[in-house]
Amino acid sequence: MEITMENPKKKDVVLDSIVDTSLKKTPKIETKNIKVWYEEFNAIKGISMSIKPNTVTAFIGPSGCGKSTFLRLFNRMNDYVDGFSLEGKIKINGQNIYKKNVNVEELRKEVGMVFQKPNPFPKSIFDNVAYGLKIQGIKDKQLINDRVISSLKQVGLWEEVKDDLKKSGLALSGGQQQRLCIARTLAVEPSIILMDEPTSALDPISTAKIEELIFQLKQKYTIVIVTHNMQQASRISDYTAFFYLGELIEFNKTKNIFTNPEKKQTENYITGRFG
Amino acid sequence: MRKIKELIIEKTLMTSALITIAVTLGIILVLSIEAIQFFSEVSIFDFLTDTQWTPLFTEKHFGILPLLSGTLLTSFIAISVALPIGLTISIYLSEYAPKAFRKAVKPLLELLASIPTVVYGFFALVVVTPFLQGFFPDLAGFNSLSAGIVMGIMIIPYISSISEDALHAVPASLREASYGMGATKLQTAFKVIVPAASSGIIVSIILAISRAIGETMIVAIAAGQQPRLTLDPTVPVETITAYIVQVSLGDVQHGSLEYRTIFAAGITLFTFTFLLNTLSYRIRKKYQEKYE
Ligand SMILES: Nc1ncnc2c1ncn2[C@@H]1O[C@H](COP(=O)(O)OP(=O)(O)OP(=O)(O)O)[C@@H](O)[C@H]1O
Ligand SMILES: [Mg+2]
Numbered sequence: 001m002e003i004t005m006e007n008p009k010k011k012d013v014v015l016d017s018i019v020d021t022s023l024k025k026t027p028k029i030e031t032k033n034i035k036v037w038y039e040e041f042n043a044i045k046g047i048s049m050s051i052k053p054n055t056v057t058a059f060i061g062p063s064g065c066g067k068s069t070f071l072r073l074f075n076r077m078n079d080y081v082d083g084f085s086l087e088g089k090i091k092i093n094g095q096n097i098y099k100k101n102v103n104v105e106e107l108r109k110e111v112g113m114v115f116q117k118p119n120p121f122p123k124s125i126f127d128n129v130a131y132g133l134k135i136q137g138i139k140d141k142q143l144i145n146d147r148v149i150s151s152l153k154q155v156g157l158w159e160e161v162k163d164d165l166k167k168s169g170l171a172l173s174g175g176q177q178q179r180l181c182i183a184r185t186l187a188v189e190p191s192i193i194l195m196d197e198p199t200s201a202l203d204p205i206s207t208a209k210i211e212e213l214i215f216q217l218k219q220k221y222t223i224v225i226v227t228h229n230m231q232q233a234s235r236i237s238d239y240t241a242f243f244y245l246g247e248l249i250e251f252n253k254t255k256n257i258f259t260n261p262e263k264k265q266t267e268n269y270i271t272g273r274f275g
Numbered sequence: 276m277r278k279i280k281e282l283i284i285e286k287t288l289m290t291s292a293l294i295t296i297a298v299t300l301g302i303i304l305v306l307s308i309e310a311i312q313f314f315s316e317v318s319i320f321d322f323l324t325d326t327q328w329t330p331l332f333t334e335k336h337f338g339i340l341p342l343l344s345g346t347l348l349t350s351f352i353a354i355s356v357a358l359p360i361g362l363t364i365s366i367y368l369s370e371y372a373p374k375a376f377r378k379a380v381k382p383l384l385e386l387l388a389s390i391p392t393v394v395y396g397f398f399a400l401v402v403v404t405p406f407l408q409g410f411f412p413d414l415a416g417f418n419s420l421s422a423g424i425v426m427g428i429m430i431i432p433y434i435s436s437i438s439e440d441a442l443h444a445v446p447a448s449l450r451e452a453s454y455g456m457g458a459t460k461l462q463t464a465f466k467v468i469v470p471a472a473s474s475g476i477i478v479s480i481i482l483a484i485s486r487a488i489g490e491t492m493i494v495a496i497a498a499g500q501q502p503r504l505t506l507d508p509t510v511p512v513e514t515i516t517a518y519i520v521q522v523s524l525g526d527v528q529h530g531s532l533e534y535r536t537i538f539a540a541g542i543t544l545f546t547f548t549f550l551l552n553t554l555s556y557r558i559r560k561k562y563q564e565k566y567e
Contacts, residue, residue: 082374108455108457109456109457115451115452119448119449121452121453121471122471131456131466132457135456135459135462184452185455188457
């Protein structure tokens with residue numbers, strides 16, 4: 001384990017070249033026969049899938065098919081929904097996250113989330129990024145400072161905002177706000193980032209920047225992204241999962257899904273014949 | 276035909292608006308004329324600096340400070356009671372309570388504000404004061420403590436209800452963002468939701484203060500009628516409003532200087548509530564801009 005931490009690249013390369021069931025291939029997220037209900041409505045109808053570390057996985061499918069519902073299971077965000085109930089097992093890093101004694105706050109530090117509409121806090125840019133650290137009770141100014149700067153640098157926002165960190169996060173443009181939200185998530189150092197249509201409210205240039213960012217983040221994080229944009233899915237993801245009416249129709253390497261889908265429904269959807 | 280109908284409705288609405296404005300202006304006008312006459316006989320300086328208020332005695336003093344201190348003291352006690360309770364209730368209702376509970380409790384709380392204040396006044400006098408005397412034997416029969424506490428209970432809904440509206444209006448996306456970063460409910464409430472709703476909360480506090488300052492019956496019944504410049508909550512005091520009631524109900528000659536004191540007192544009260552209401556209006560406007 002320690003070796004991996006010190007020199008991940010080298011170890012990965014070594015493992016990759018030796019066996020396929022290497023450390024890198026053990027699933028980061030694993031679900032077994034997941035079913036979700038909202039009151040009587042069966043929103044997810046038995047989905048099993050496993051997501052590998054340091055990959056980008058895209059969830060696609062027509063509106064209302066359950067992409068958001070499924071994604072929000074991974075950080076237990078559905079817990080707040082009235083009438084929500086769940087059956088099945090979800091493991092993250094090998095741990096069942098719906099077990100009784102699980103600390104939900106700890107889980108969410110490990111599994112960050114970026115939302116559809118940029119939602120910075122009505123606080124300064126600095127305080128937005130520092131928020132996650134402050135609520136953990138971290139007082140070390142130097143550490144907070146460093147983490148804020150490095151997070152803003154990672155999302156490419158540093159040069160744009162370094163002179164007005166005291167300005168309200170709400171004063172930024174939509175695209176900048178979304179990058180601020182990503183920086184805020186990165187600052188807590190999660191290992192998984194969930195993104196629910198993170199670019200659907202943004203202009204093409206901001207979208208391109210975020211796609212570029214996702215591509216880079218893959219080095220360090222496991223990313224699951226919901227998108228309605230087929231080009232986006234094919235550009236940035238390694239794996240694509242196609243959902244339809246609460247079921248996982250097809251889950252495969254993105255290349256295969258887009259060039260050679262196994263199911264007719266998948267093909268119809270990605271070629272725009274329905275949905 | 277339809278046009279005439281619309282015209283009639285429009286004129287009626289306009290007339291009602293004009294009547295309201297006219298009445299308000301009329302009140303201010305009468306208040307000012309009587310007050311000006313008062314101040315032609317008593318200097319404003321004495322009015323603002325004299326520490327005694329004895330217009331009905333042979334040795335007359337016209338210092339508003341004792342009445343003002345009575346008003347501010349009872350209001351301060353009321354806010355000290357209403358603020359923590361009202362805020363706690365609003366945060367609980369908005370962030371913790373199940374939807375159904377919130378829906379049921381909010382109107383019930385608002386009932387508190389619709390109990391006739393004379394009932395509160397007697398409650399303060401015959402229940403709260405004797406109860407408190409069990410702990411503080413020196414407590415006078417009339418005192419600002421009981422009046423203030425009971426007035427505080429009365430204004431709880433001003434704070435809880437308006438603050439709750441403000442908290443509830445904070446976009447759900449901010450809650451999600453905070454929870455999503457591993458914040459607890461408590462952290463989210465105090466570090467994100469309350470600051471985001473702060474202007475609405477401040478407005479609720481100002482309105483509650485304004486209501487407390489203008490409250491008459493409770494203080495007239497339970498706080499006594501002895502103008503006294505003091506911060507001691509255990510002794511009888513008199514508020515501006517209670518004084519106005521006292522003179523209005525008494526047998527003071529209309530048009531006399533004694534009679535005009537109530538207008539001088541009234542305009543002082545009006546100035547305070549007017550400033551507070553203007554302040555809350557300003558804050559509310561700024562707050563609307565922020566969310567638009
Ligand atoms: N809070 C809720 N209460 C009841 N039903 C819900 C709730 N949230 C979602 N649903 C239902 O569950 C189904 C799946 O919703 P979900 O939001 O996961 O779809 P989605 O694939 O993300 O759609 P979109 O692409 O429009 O975002 C839908 O039929 C929706 O109506
Ligand atoms: Mg969705």
